[in-house]
Amino acid sequence: MNKWRKLKTGDLKAYLSGLAEKWELWVPYFNDGKWEFGPYDAGRDIDFPDSIINVSLKQLFFPKRRSIATFDENSSWSLKQVMPLEKPRIIMGLHPCDVAGIKYMDKVFLDSEHKDVLYEAERNRTILIGMACGKMEDNCHCTDRGLSPDSSNGMDVVYTRTTGGYLLQSMTKKGEPLLQSDRLKDTDEKPVKKDWRRGKYKIASPEEFMTMYDDRIWHDLSDICLTCGICTYACPTCVCFLVADEKFKGKGERVTVWDSCQLQSYSRMAGGHDTRKTPASRVRNRTLDKFAYSHLRYGQISCTGCGRCVLVCPLKRSFPQLGATVTERLQKKKEKVAAGKEED
Amino acid sequence: MATIELVPKPATINEIIEESRDVKSFVLKMNEDRAMHVLPGQFIEVSVQGYGEATFAVTRTSKDKKEFTISVKRIGHLTKMLHRCAEGDVVGVRGPYGNSFPVEDWKAKDIVIIGGGIGLAPLRPVIDHILQHRKNFGELEIIFGARSPADILYKEDLRGWEQDKSIVLHTTIDVPFEGWNGRVGVVPVVVKDLAVKPDSKIALVCGPPIMIKFTIAALKELGWPDNRIFTTLEMKMQCGIGQCGRCNIGEKFICKDGPVFSLDQIPAHAI
Numbered sequence: 001m002n003k004w005r006k007l008k009t010g011d012l013k014a015y016l017s018g019l020a021e022k023w024e025l026w027v028p029y030f031n032d033g034k035w036e037f038g039p040y041d042a043g044r045d046i047d048f049p050d051s052i053i054n055v056s057l058k059q060l061f062f063p064k065r066r067s068i069a070t071f072d073e074n075s076s077w078s079l080k081q082v083m084p085l086e087k088p089r090i091i092m093g094l095h096p097c098d099v100a101g102i103k104y105m106d107k108v109f110l111d112s113e114h115k116d117v118l119y120e121a122e123r124n125r126t127i128l129i130g131m132a133c134g135k136m137e138d139n140c141h142c143t144d145r146g147l148s149p150d151s152s153n154g155m156d157v158v159y160t161r162t163t164g165g166y167l168l169q170s171m172t173k174k175g176e177p178l179l180q181s182d183r184l185k186d187t188d189e190k191p192v193k194k195d196w197r198r199g200k201y202k203i204a205s206p207e208e209f210m211t212m213y214d215d216r217i218w219h220d221l222s223d224i225c226l227t228c229g230i231c232t233y234a235c236p237t238c239v240c241f242l243v244a245d246e247k248f249k250g251k252g253e254r255v256t257v258w259d260s261c262q263l264q265s266y267s268r269m270a271g272g273h274d275t276r277k278t279p280a281s282r283v284r285n286r287t288l289d290k291f292a293y294s295h296l297r298y299g300q301i302s303c304t305g306c307g308r309c310v311l312v313c314p315l316k317r318s319f320p321q322l323g324a325t326v327t328e329r330l331q332k333k334k335e336k337v338a339a340g341k342e343e344d
Numbered sequence: 345m346a347t348i349e350l351v352p353k354p355a356t357i358n359e360i361i362e363e364s365r366d367v368k369s370f371v372l373k374m375n376e377d378r379a380m381h382v383l384p385g386q387f388i389e390v391s392v393q394g395y396g397e398a399t400f401a402v403t404r405t406s407k408d409k410k411e412f413t414i415s416v417k418r419i420g421h422l423t424k425m426l427h428r429c430a431e432g433d434v435v436g437v438r439g440p441y442g443n444s445f446p447v448e449d450w451k452a453k454d455i456v457i458i459g460g461g462i463g464l465a466p467l468r469p470v471i472d473h474i475l476q477h478r479k480n481f482g483e484l485e486i487i488f489g490a491r492s493p494a495d496i497l498y499k500e501d502l503r504g505w506e507q508d509k510s511i512v513l514h515t516t517i518d519v520p521f522e523g524w525n526g527r528v529g530v531v532p533v534v535v536k537d538l539a540v541k542p543d544s545k546i547a548l549v550c551g552p553p554i555m556i557k558f559t560i561a562a563l564k565e566l567g568w569p570d571n572r573i574f575t576t577l578e579m580k581m582q583c584g585i586g587q588c589g590r591c592n593i594g595e596k597f598i599c600k601d602g603p604v605f606s607l608d609q610i611p612a613h614a615i
Contacts, residue, residue: 240589270420296595
């Protein structure tokens with residue numbers, strides 16, 4: 001186990017400026033009422049939120065609009081792929097649920113017969129400095145998803161707040177050079193382990209969710225959902241995209257753009273056939289994808305418990321609550337079957 | 345340099361065949377002069393620069409594997425652009441993707457091929473394969489339905505199959521049409537009228553969703569078991585490699601786990 005090293009609060013800026021000389025550095029900034037990652041700016045004050053960054057890390061590895069090729073509109077064929085970025089990068093201030101989101105994206109884009117090389121390049125050039133959460137927000141429920149607010153799993157460096165500064169520890173070879181700074185001093189201090197709350201949203205097993213396909217509950221749930229899709233954009237594991245050509249003043253780009261299974265156009269084919277025409281069918285698709293299909297495909301459900309979907313919902317409906325509601329209904333059905341009563 | 349799978353490579357339209365009033369076939373060849381190893385049932389993504397791309401079943405491959413054909417019904421944004429292309433134009437191609445019909449498992453089996461309209465396109469490579477390896481298979485029965493005589497495609501093939509003593513061919517149109525002396529009736533009804541027996545045969549079904557649904561119902565009524573009815577499904581696909589998300593049926597992606605499925609591999613609601 002590597003040693004903990006201490007950075008005094010007063011040395012933070014100098015330490016970060018040192019990193020920014022060698023690496024492209026990204027840190028959280030509070031802009032317009034929300035936390036999001038931005039390029040390090042030595043002129044701005046630095047702070048780290050104790051819990052989630054509102055805009056998920058997905059954006060930094062798989063941007064909402066991503067150019068994959070360029071072309072000249074006046075030629076019949078001149079499509080040329082873009083070059084993957086190689087400049088080493090540090091992202092600092094992410095949390096355990098962010099890493100869980102990235103690991104899920106790895107399964108989609110890297111554990112594939114056809115790897116996404118642009119995503120892979122973003123992964124390879126990035127060092128992750130993760131922060132143990134200081135608290136759980138109301139909607140946080142990573143503890144119900146097999147994670148912990150102070151887990152360092154998947155991080156290259158982990159840090160935590162302490163009296164008068166921060167404690168840092170490198171977790172991987174990739175993270176070691178970041179601990180070499182003169183601003184850091186060896187310390188015997190250790191982060192204090194906390195007890196975290198659990199059981200906010202009880203979720204049934206993937207196999208149980210699979211039995212709910214034909215249940216009427218999706219109609220009930222779709223009555224309280226606008227199927228606006230905002231939860232899918234906020235979600236760190238929702239990576240559905242479309243491929244499109246954009247043209248502007250003779251120059252063209254082929255891009256991937258985030259898409260959402262909650263939108264009506266998502267599955268509609270040329271000619272009008274649509275397998276998910278109704279809001280109920282789309283709410284069902286997302287709920288089952290999060291809590292069952294993902295597990296059957298990749299061996300892990302695709303909810304990290306970050307709670308961003310709740311924060312962004314215009315109706316302030318909680319998506320994990322949908323999962324919990326389905327779970328309650330499952331439980332009731334089971335009890336009825338056990339009591340020999342007919343299902344409603 | 346690492347290649348981005350989603351970026352297609354240029355291919356030239358070597359030939360355009362007018363199949364019916366709204367279907368054209370495009371014979372393509374990669375500009376980098378290489379063979380395309382396409383298995384029966386696999387598909388490719390075809391781009392028109394500036395207009396995006398769409399999914400098409402490969403309906404025929406030349407002997408040297410360098411030329412491959414897609415049949416395109418003019419129905420949406422990209423297909424309209426493709427129909428405007430001329431011989432010699434360059435389009436983008438990536439793939440082939442997806443699984444294929446397990447023709448190697450069907451040695452000595454009788455095969456029944458049931459196609460509705462453009463749905464015959466992904467089935468034609470299976471017919472080609474059987475005819476190229478004729479002695480490896482039993483009887484071949486083809487049921488092909490089109491809306492009207494003007495919608496019948498692959499006319500040259502149909503003439504050839506009609507004359508081929510080793511094939512039983514039934515061509516039907518949906519409703520009576522002046523001058524049409526052949527069979528009339530939608531495919532599911534024809535299947536029932538012909539009382540196509542399951543025995544140990546294999547059935548392949550493809551066509552518009554409604555045709556697939558009722559044809560499968562007809563076959564089941566005739567006693568066909570799920571594991572011997574195969575279909576190739578079509579959903580909106582974009583990436584073709586199981587990443588963009590939209591073509592899922594349950595946990596399966598049509599583009600990656602399909603497009604070919606036997607009925608026992610997919611939930612009932614998929615049809």
